Amino acid sequence: MASEKRAQKKEQIIYTAMKMLEQSSYNDVRIEDIAQKLDVVKSNIFYYFPSKGILYLNVLEKLHSDIIERFILEVNQTSIKNIVDFKKLIMKLTDIYIRDYITLIKLSIESTRIFSECKREHILQYNNVVNILDDRLQSIIIEKFNGFTRNEIFYIFEVQEHFLRGYYQDMIQNAEYAITDDGDITWERLSLYEFRVTRMLRFFLDGMIYEKNKNTLDK
Structure with a gap:
């Protein structure tokens, strides 16, 4: 019962931190602000999360887990008969990422700062969880469509993440509009x-599809 209550409290703190980040930057969200939102003292937050970095490492893990589960749901509901279908799927997943998981993109840009506030074992544990989640998604895609290798699918999602993070910084974080x-x-x-x-x-x-088709014809 005590462990269940502790887990619920941790989840409540993670959810509150995540929601506050939607309206503010990582720098602007303080542990004091999260404590005030939950109507508890600051030490209560530190009891569950020894540092702001460890708290937001847990937020990152939660968001990553949520988006992978969403992606898996979409993959399972999609018929992938050829490369064109696969491309449509990747574009649909990217649209979901942009529209529903902008907070994950925002927070992932701060990953270096977050990691600097965590111990090595926390980072290794986080990386292990993320790798397992990513591997699960890639395995499900390969089961439905083997037009790309596992390494190629991994690379596609890496590039997706690179574009999302890079253009978020350029087009949103630093954008100014006279509105x-x-x-x-x-x-x-x-x-x-x-x-x-x-x-x-x-x-x-x-480009990837062109190269793959070209290599097939060359053979």
């Missing part, structure tokens, strides 16, 4: 970001 309404600013930044990322990813996938 007074916050909703309009959010919408315009997001739509421009989505356009850039999806266009670049389509070019990348088309």
